[in-house]
C-alpha cells in the first residue's frame with residue numbers, strides 16, 4: 459500500500475478528543491480547549507499522557523480514576539497493543555511523546571505502525587535555536603529511523619505570514635524592560651491557568667522579587683516546584699499575574715484611580731482590539747497586517763508583547779521543511795484566522811507535485827480574504843468581546859477571582 463493511502467483505522471486512538479469509541483486516549487496538554495469532554499468521571503478508557511500532565515490532571519480533576527492514567531516518558535518510544543475494530547487482529551502501535559515546548563507537560567505524539575507514520579503536534583512552539591527544540595528534533599530523527607511522516611496534524615494557530623514574532627527569550631526581556639521603565643507602577647500581567655511559567659520566572663529572577671498569583675495558580679506552581687518565586691501576599695510585590703480575562707481596559711482604568719498601574723498582555727496575537735479606542739485611526743492600526751512591531755503600547759496603561767507559546771509562521775515553515783510530510787492538516791479550524799497549512803506549505807510536502815495544483819493562485823486569494831476578514835471581524839468581534847468581558851467580569855466578582863475557563867489559551871477563539 460502506498461504511503462499516501464495509509465491512514466490509522468478509526469476506533470483505535472483519539473488525541474485530545476474525549477468521545478466514545480476509541481481504545482486509547484492521548485492527551486497532549488491540559489489547556490481547556492484540549493480537554494473539552496474530559497472530567498473527574500472519566501471512564502471511557504486508558505488515558506496516555508506525560509508525567510507532568512498526569513500530576514496536573516489529578517488537581518484539575520480531583521476524583522479522576524488514576525488507574526486509567528498511563529504515563530509515557532517523554533522522548534522514549536513505547537509499544538501499545540490494540541485490536542483492529544474491523545478485523546479483530548492485533549495492532550502494534552509505537553508511540554513517542556516529544557517535548558512540545560508549549561506549556562508544562564505538553565507533548566507531541568509520533569505514532570508508527572502498519573498504518574504508516576502519523577505526527578500530532580498538539581500545540582507547540584518550534585524555536586529551532588532553543589536547546590529543547592534541538593533535543594526534540596533529535597528525538598524525532600531517532601524515532602523516525604529514516605521513515606517519512608505520512609500525515610502531520612499541525613498546530614496552525616499562526617499559520618499566516620503576518621504572524622511573525624520574536625523568541626520567548628527576547629519577548630521576556632521586553633516585558634522586563636517595560637516593568638523597569640515604570641518603577642513607580644504596579645504591574646499586572648494576563649496569563650492562563652497553565653503556561654507562561656518561564657516568563658514569570660524570568661521576570662521574578664530579573665527583578666529579584668516574587669510575583670503574586672491567585673491561590674489556585676500557586677498550587678500549580680507548587681506542583682511544578684516553582685513556588686519559591688511566587689506568593690499570594692500582595693504586600694510583597696508590585697507585580698501580579700492575573701487571569702487573562704480580567705486584564706481589560708476597564709480593570710486598568712479602575713486600578714489607576716487608586717494607584718498607577720500598567721497591564722501587560724503576553725500573546726502572539728498582533729491585534730489590539732481589547733484596549734483600543736473606537737476611532738477610525740485606531741481600527742486601521744489594529745488591522746494593519748504589515749505592522750509587526752513586537753512591543754506595542756495599546757493604551758496609556760496597557761502593553762502588548764508578542765510572547766507566544768505557539769509557533770509563528772516561519773517556525774511552522776521550518777518544521778514542515780524539516781519533516782516533509784506527505785499530507786498535513788491543521789488542528790485549528792474554529793476561526794476564520796486559522797489557515798490550512800496546505801495553502802502555504804504544500805510545496806514542501808513529500809510528493810508535493812501531486813497536490814500543488816493552483817495553490818499559488820489560491821494563496822493570493824486567501825491573503826486578500828484574510829485581510830478583509832481581519833478588518834470585518836475586528837469590528838464585530840470587538841463587540842462580542844465587550845459583552846463577554848462584562849459577563850465574565852460579573853461572574854468573577856461573584857466567584858472572587860476563581861478560575862473561569864472561558865477564553866483560556868484559545869488565542870484563536872477570543873479575538
Ligand SMILES: [Zn+2]
Nearest residue numbers: 489560581867
Ligand atoms: Zn495549548
